[in-house]
Amino acid sequence: MIVLLLALNMTLQDPTPMHYHIEAKTVSKVDVSAMGQGVVTQTVSTTAQITVTMHDTAGGRLADIVVDTATFDAPNASSSGVPPEMIANPTGTTFHIYVVDGKVKGSAVPSTKTLGSAQIAAAMGLMFPGAKPTAKAGESWVDSVTADSSQGTSGQSVVHWSSAAGSDGELALNGASSGSATVNAAGAPMQMTATGKEEISTVPGGPSHRGNVQLNAHGTMTMSGASIPIDVTTTTTLARIP
Numbered sequence: 001m002i003v004l005l006l007a008l009n010m011t012l013q014d015p016t017p018m019h020y021h022i023e024a025k026t027v028s029k030v031d032v033s034a035m036g037q038g039v040v041t042q043t044v045s046t047t048a049q050i051t052v053t054m055h056d057t058a059g060g061r062l063a064d065i066v067v068d069t070a071t072f073d074a075p076n077a078s079s080s081g082v083p084p085e086m087i088a089n090p091t092g093t094t095f096h097i098y099v100v101d102g103k104v105k106g107s108a109v110p111s112t113k114t115l116g117s118a119q120i121a122a123a124m125g126l127m128f129p130g131a132k133p134t135a136k137a138g139e140s141w142v143d144s145v146t147a148d149s150s151q152g153t154s155g156q157s158v159v160h161w162s163s164a165a166g167s168d169g170e171l172a173l174n175g176a177s178s179g180s181a182t183v184n185a186a187g188a189p190m191q192m193t194a195t196g197k198e199e200i201s202t203v204p205g206g207p208s209h210r211g212n213v214q215l216n217a218h219g220t221m222t223m224s225g226a227s228i229p230i231d232v233t234t235t236t237t238l239a240r241i242p
Contacts (some may be wrong), residue, residue: 005164019068019209019241020127022032022048025121026234032228044074046090046119049241060100063128063207067093070222072116082115090116093126099112102206103130103143119236126200126238129173130161133205137165147181156182157194166201170209173200176194177215190230210239 025045032040048070055062068093078089093112098105108124110117130143140162147153157179166172175198183190194217202208217232 004119012018013087016053018052018054020050020052021212021241022046022050022120022237024121024236026119026232026236027147028230028232030221031229034228040183042074042076042080044077045072046116046120047071048090048116048119048120049065054207057098059207060098060105062216063095063097063099065095065097065124067091067117067120067134070116070120072114074115076085077115080088086114088112088114088116090114092118093120095118095121097128098123099128099206101130101132102135102202102204103127104129123236123238126198126213126236127208128206129175129198129208130169130189131163131173131202131204131206131208134173135163135204137163139163145179152184153181154184155179155192159196159198169205173211174198175200175203186223189221190219192217192232193232194218206236208240210237212237 003158025043028042030040032038046114051066051068053064055064067090070086070089071108072089074087078084087220090112091109095108097108099142104124108121110121134232143159143161145157147155159175161173161175164172177196177198179193180193192214196213196215198211198213199209213236219230221230223229
């Protein structure tokens with residue numbers, strides 16, 4: 001009996017690690033012509049290899065994630081006043097994520113708070129897009145996320161999903177998102193709207209095998225009484241390494 005229980009526990013834990021490659025790039029353009037400075041462009045890029053280990057738990061699954069290696073590039077960050085710790089390489093960062101019905105429950109919070117780890121965290125939505133274990137081809141559903149106002153940001157985003165039959169028994173997901181947010185930053189509040197498109201190949205319940213998303217955000221920031229236009233484009237890709 002003890003041997004059977006131990007064997008069952010090992011099966012439930014499913015400790016076989018999976019490896020993924022992530023690429024993320026954010027390009028922001030801030031038009032400060034009203035302040036005599038023209039358009040300021042900043043680029044932040046992260047490439048990472050991560051290891052993911054899944055464990056079954058009550059009500060869902062746990063994903064233990066380690067950033068094995070990473071490269072990070074933000075050429076203008078330090079000259080723009082970004083603190084040095086925010087532009088540190090994210091190698092070694094860990095995540096402990098609770099997954100319910102194929103979707104991250106709460107937030108994917110990295111162990112280190114850097115720009116690079118934030119870009120990797122955003123890729124968790126591609127890994128666990130919300131395809132339930134019972135999901136089938138031909139289904140559609142809507143997901144919504146409300147921002148945590150205690151962090152100074154208010155707003156909501158909505159994603160409309162559709163599924164089709166993919167290769168090797170996988171589901172091919174397509175998502176169209178839209179949303180808006182208000183950031184109450186001291187001295188520079190922002191109003192932003194965004195749209196996005198996602199393409200993901202996953203098994204029901206996740207994690208997915210590969211995916212990509214492009215988000216386009218537009219808005220304004222108020223600074224010294226001037227309305228400053230902002231455009232931000234973010235692209236993220238995720239691919240499982242055989």
